Amino acid sequence: MNCDTAYKIGIIGFGPKGFYGFERLAAFLHEASIFQSIEIHLFNTTRFFAAGDVYRTDQPDFLIMNYANRNINSWTLREPLPIVKNPKDFISWLKQNDIPNAGPGDYAPRKTVGQYLIHCFESVIESLPKNIKVVTHIGSVINVYKNNGDYHVSGKYKDLGNEFNVVCQKVLFTTGHVSFKSQINNTISLEKKIDFIYPTNEKLSLVTPKSQVAVKGFGLTAIDAILALTEGRGGIFKKNDKGILKYITSEKEPYKIYPFSRTGLPMVPRNGSPISELALQFFTDEVVQNLKSKKPISFNSTLLPLIKKEFYYAFYSVLFNNNGHKFYCDDDFTVMENQVQYFHEDYPESPVFNWEAIVNPFKDEPILSSMVQQVYVEILIDEAKLGEDNSPFMAAVAMWRKISPIFNEIYSFGGLDAESHKEFDTYYFGLFNRLSYGPPVKNMQKMLALCKAGILDFSYTKSARIAPNDVNDNFTLEIESGQATEINYLINATISRAKQNGFENELYQNLHKNGLIREYENITNTRYIPGCLEINSKGNPVSKTGIVNNNITFYGTPTEGITCDNDTLSRTRNDFATDWAKETCTAILKRDGRTENYDRTENVL
Template sequence: MNDNNLYKVGIIGFGPKGFYGFERLLAYLNEADILNDIQIHIFNTTEFVASGDVYRTDQPEYLIMNYANRNINSWVLQEPFSIASATPDFITWLTAKGHTNAAPGKYAPRAVVGSYLVDCYRLLLEQLPKNIKVITHIGTVTNMIKKNHKYQVFYTEGKRGAQEAVVCNKVLFTTGHHSFKTQKNQSDILDSKINFIYPTNEKLKSVNAASLVAIKGFGLTAIDAILALTEGRGGNFKKNDTGDLKYISSGREPRKIYPFSRTGLPMVPRNGSPMSETELHFFTEEIIAELKQDRSISFNCSLLPLIKNEFYFAYYNVLFKNYGHQFYFDEDFTVIEKQVKYFHEDYPNAPVFNWETIVNPFKEKSALSTDEVQNYMQYLIDEVKNGEEESPLMSAVATWRKISPIFNELYSFGGLDAVSHREFDSHYFGLFNRLFYGPPVKNVQKMLALCKAGVLDFTYAKSATISIDDCDSNFSLYMENGQRTEINYFVNATISRAKEGGFKNELYQNLLKNGLIREFENKSKTSYKPGCIEINKAGNAIDVNGHVNHDISFYGTPTEGITFDNDTLSRTRNDFASVWAKYVCGAIKEKDERIENYKRQEHVF
């Protein structure tokens, strides 16, 4: 076949989101009964195709999901149906493979989830139509230019470093965090400073036993780093007589690990329970419709009061039940407050709802002690064990899971005013992540055991500063009160998100330079650039001149900032993949019809 007539589709970045786009494209092509030859070019930086680096299959088993088994499914039951004859969800797959931890509420190792994704990808390849060829390129895509209505995708292939190029008609970007710096600098090269911890076995191997390690952050990545330096070094966690975990040292772990972050707080853990049936009370259909009419929403004035009310009602709904009382909803919030007032008069020792105590119980403290953090972790563990049905705190926090998809609709494409958009990105995004998207309770129990064993030290947990001298690899953690500790290793366990002054990644810088994309700017009332690309509601790129380019689409992490919470494994949240696949299929069909018409006209003449 003439290469000009061969249709080529590129998918840049092939983790779960790339796989989802691929699966939908095959489904639409199959439904349309397209028989002409098509090439699908897959570009991925590593050989972990379909799993991506987050779920790479060579990870140690102690790195587990914070997403229960019941929530994982690589397939969607929607038309057009997948070309795969078998579409097992994760639990079905686990059971078939003989895994012992296949229960819905359990948390699987990330490597096992990666193996599931790879198997799902194989199911598609095994039933690939003969006219479709998949070509995989392992390397780093660095540039893309438009040429004659097509796109040259430039990538550096593997370890050889050879520059290659592939011409594509349509391209889907499902890359990771595009704000990561790809250029190496002095601090990246130093063995004593680790800027990115994955894969942990490789990136943290330089950390010596009995050393002092500072870890920036106390989220999921930081927990992975801490476990890699302890359990990953041969340490063990065993249950003691009270059922709590005790850490058994291997002698190969660091002497002290000092986590530090802005708040100094651990994430609220999860217990794997399904979402409760309780409905939201204040985010009513009428209020949501009214908010959608206002394309300049104030978070503090319009949304935060509703969120606080949902937390408040969920909290007291459980607290009242614990005391044998019924809590009644009323559209007039003062009526609800009166119920609470009378309740506390009858039960003065009952806990009182306080928004600030929930979101940051140590807000007024400039520093925290190890004992304070340790006691707070034990409190969270106890609350999580009680669950949403018995813990007012967990019931309140769980409301965000129901609010989140509604908030996504209101936030996306500049729905908030610019000031609110900036404030949410810089403060509330991290806050709600800490409250709801935390680790399994098992991992917090491990952190507590490490704390009691003296390995984990929270002396510098809040408001610490680290001094770095790249020339001689010296680090020290210090507080405003003058307290200081010399450090042997510094681990950055924070994940870079899109933010003002983004586009540090070479590929996205070049896309910007070539005019294929432009930076999104929220101009509502004032101005805010969240550091993300501008797309339309179908996920298509907006070019430098403000025109929609239907040939280029984005899905997943690259859309963060203009959309909200692109969960890596979700098939429904901000599903640009289905829109993209349907459009590409239509474009291929239209081109085939033009070619056939041209051939018929040639025959006539």
């Protein structure tokens, strides 16, 4: 390659993760004092570069975060430091721009987070040296193939329909959940089925007033869909004289909205308070290192007992404290159980820790009435208002957020045996998300108000089935008791994750066909194919022939299945962006003959 030719880099998918990769690349290039011509091509399906679909800035204010303001920061303190002077975290940016509800425990509208992300992106652009050119492409990447050592990124521009083909030397993939398959039956009429709800004002506009709507899922996306069909259509939530939230109809919302899911359980809400100071007691450094040395391990026999003990410890720490006592941890768990036994003898009215009651209180109930669900939601709201420092239940479920980073290290790259890997993906992942990453309390209060107003109906939440019928392209929603109702619209409010049986997205099908990626298989003890691509510890894919490709890196959602829980806004979880930026910088230096090694750890060239 001629050194006078611009070195071209592609980032496919430019939401927060794409921006993080871009920011790290700019920092490494600046530190290495690279003055040669460089082109960075950014590919995104919409104009909301850095914000992506989740944080796009044209969505309504009532679609809010489930992540308190204190946890949001687009910048990293790792060296090399950002090229932007005085980069600001989210709260500082909110205050600088006089944006209300800027407190650490507040939950901002998602569009406000998008505005912050775009501001950060534009700040990096403005700080780039003249030798670095950024080219944005709004459209869909359909194929990437290798030719003469380079990678051709091809697709179609949005609206124009024109095709593009950009040649790159390095490529970072940060595409979202589009790489995974839809979870709604494809035999259902597309005119009455909504497979993806964002942007809600566009995707949900075909739902007519006074219609009957089924919402598949009962998580954060389902709440967004329900609010978009009510508050988003002019309905108003107001507190009455007793401080209870009531819903005032606009007459434009559906007649009934029926959420349904496998367990039928809503997410546990949060109140925005700081995470409790309770430290993990059983996932000690020594234990964790021992677990890592024994990979692959069994989830049920090795990890789950430790998780239960951490929940138990947190539950009783708060319960004891509420009654003026101190709960002591001990390596001998029976010592802790004896403390609990004596405590309950003195306080027989106090709640008792019960794992099953926490994770699935209606496990043995095949059908749940709307009233039972309503009472359960009221209980969850009351517990969330108390917070982690005062509610034993909330203290227990919050422990997963502390365990999660440790668990990710154990889980990733085949850390669980195949049977455990499958069980975690199909059951425990959703369970822990429901317990620990729920919506703000006020959103759950809105769900309760809608239920009391007769619009939100919980009668079909658990184990419902939906099937098309021949009446006006409608559907039938039914449960095991035989209870059924006619549905006019079906909304998929689940987030697709990696599943077995190949890649559904056209881009990933083509990458597979071109031999650039292959499916990951966990073949320890038994066999499990999670439906994700195989990567190494730096995010580089393994090709069809088993060769690691250092010119391509995957980061974020595309790595789920071989890594766990890629938090959209996290700068630290499974951070393949830093290695990618460093290796890209090294490749440019090698091309130009300046050095054979760029050792960032010693900060020398």
